[in-house]
Amino acid sequence: MTKPTMLNNVDIEKVAALTQKIQNEPKTADTKWSAEVEWKGGFRCDTRIREFSPTASDEPDALGGTDAGPNPAEQLLAALGNCLAVGYAANATAAGIKLNGMKIKIDGDLDLHTFMGLREGHAGFNNIVAQVDLKTDASPEQLKALHEKVRSTSPIGHTLQNAVRVTVKPV
Amino acid sequence: MTKPTMLNNVDIEKVAALTQKIQNEPKTADTKWSAEVEWKGGFRCDTRIREFSPTASDEPDALGGTDAGPNPAEQLLAALGNCLAVGYAANATAAGIKLNGMKIKIDGDLDLHTFMGLREGHAGFNNIVAQVDLKTDASPEQLKALHEKVRSTSPIGHTLQNAVRVTVKPV
Numbered sequence: 414m415t416k417p418t419m420l421n422n423v424d425i426e427k428v429a430a431l432t433q434k435i436q437n438e439p440k441t442a443d444t445k446w447s448a449e450v451e452w453k454g455g456f457r458c459d460t461r462i463r464e465f466s467p468t469a470s471d472e473p474d475a476l477g478g479t480d481a482g483p484n485p486a487e488q489l490l491a492a493l494g495n496c497l498a499v500g501y502a503a504n505a506t507a508a509g510i511k512l513n514g515m516k517i518k519i520d521g522d523l524d525l526h527t528f529m530g531l532r533e534g535h536a537g538f539n540n541i542v543a544q545v546d547l548k549t550d551a552s553p554e555q556l557k558a559l560h561e562k563v564r565s566t567s568p569i570g571h572t573l574q575n576a577v578r579v580t581v582k583p584v
Numbered sequence: 585m586t587k588p589t590m591l592n593n594v595d596i597e598k599v600a601a602l603t604q605k606i607q608n609e610p611k612t613a614d615t616k617w618s619a620e621v622e623w624k625g626g627f628r629c630d631t632r633i634r635e636f637s638p639t640a641s642d643e644p645d646a647l648g649g650t651d652a653g654p655n656p657a658e659q660l661l662a663a664l665g666n667c668l669a670v671g672y673a674a675n676a677t678a679a680g681i682k683l684n685g686m687k688i689k690i691d692g693d694l695d696l697h698t699f700m701g702l703r704e705g706h707a708g709f710n711n712i713v714a715q716v717d718l719k720t721d722a723s724p725e726q727l728k729a730l731h732e733k734v735r736s737t738s739p740i741g742h743t744l745q746n747a748v749r750v751t752v753k754p755v
Binding site: 421422423424427428431432435436439441442443444445446447448449450451452454455456457458460462463465468470472475476477478482483484485486487488489490491492493494495496497498499500501502503504507512514515516517518519520521522523524525526527528529530531533535536537538539540541542543544545546547556560562563564565566567568569570571572573574575576577578579580581582583584 | 592593594595598599602603606607610612613614615616617618619620621622623625626627628629631633634636639641643646647648653654655656657658659660661662663664665666667668669670671672673674675678683685686687688689690691692693694695696697698699700701702704706707708709710711712713714715716717718727731733734735736737738739740741742743744745746747748749750751752753754755
């Protein structure tokens with residue numbers, strides 16, 4: 414019997430090859446990512462990422478925008494949800510757990526006082542909750558280990574849960 | 585002479601009305617945001633935000649994905665760039681500064697060792713840099729104050745620069 418090369422539509426051999434490559438050449442793990450934003454007037458922007466079509470960002474009418482797209486707060490929650498989904502897919506596959514479906518809902522609370530210039534202090538999210546709905550026949554023990562593994566290795570989760578150096582500078 | 589109601593395509597009266605509303609009813613500033621992610625197999629997801637069309641998230645081929653859309657790391661950088669752009673537009677307008685254009689490039693470094701299970705520790709971005717290219721006739725003093733104002737009030741900037749409580753739980 415040959416080992417399966419695909420589970421959960423994850424290419425096990427490709428992921429194993431990447432892991433091996435990082436072990437052989439640790440610098441391979443130093444990845445760099447970019448996005449470019451072009452302001453279109455008001456609170457409306459177009460985002461460009463690599464060769465993908467530009468996507469619209471805006472604020473809702475209640476916040477003074479024209480509601481042409483999700484706002485940055487929603488985009489950040491989506492980034493976390495998509496990262497967690499990759500984490501569950503990758504780690505479930507590594508553990509031999511078949512996933513029959515996954516939905517993640519991410520909610521966050523943000524107090525606008527600082528952004529609106531009405532007080533000093535933290536302008537960002539106060540609290541973010543991701544509710545993960547997995548369809549799987551895995552045992553409770555397997556699932557507990559999977560949740561713990563994803564929590565402890567999520568790039569976007571860790572970016573939010575820790576203070577990251579952010580430099581904003583004029584060109 | 586009447587006061588202008590629009591500058592930089594920002595509706596000054598609408599923003600002033602929101603500020604007034606928050607001053608009168610502080611709870612108005614407590615905003616809640618959400619995103620929903622549906623896993624499509626592999627590292628591919630669809631994100632739903634309010635009534636907007638679903639957007640694709642994926643990982644590049646080199647990371648085991650099918651490259652159907654920007655990955656979560658890129659999405660997070662875009663969220664920061666879009667938030668900063670709103671901050672510049674809002675605060676320039678409040679200061680009476682006309683913007684003739686704005687582009688923001690956001691770059692970030694992320695070490696994959698933790699995500700790949702090859703070591704424990706921080707899995708997130710190590711360093712994020714936003715380069716802000718403003719086209720404006722504002723004075724250097726006005727620009728310095730504008731940059732400082734945006735840095736000190738950016739919701740996504742502060743979310744990244746501070747540790748935020750993130751709860752990941754099964755439903």
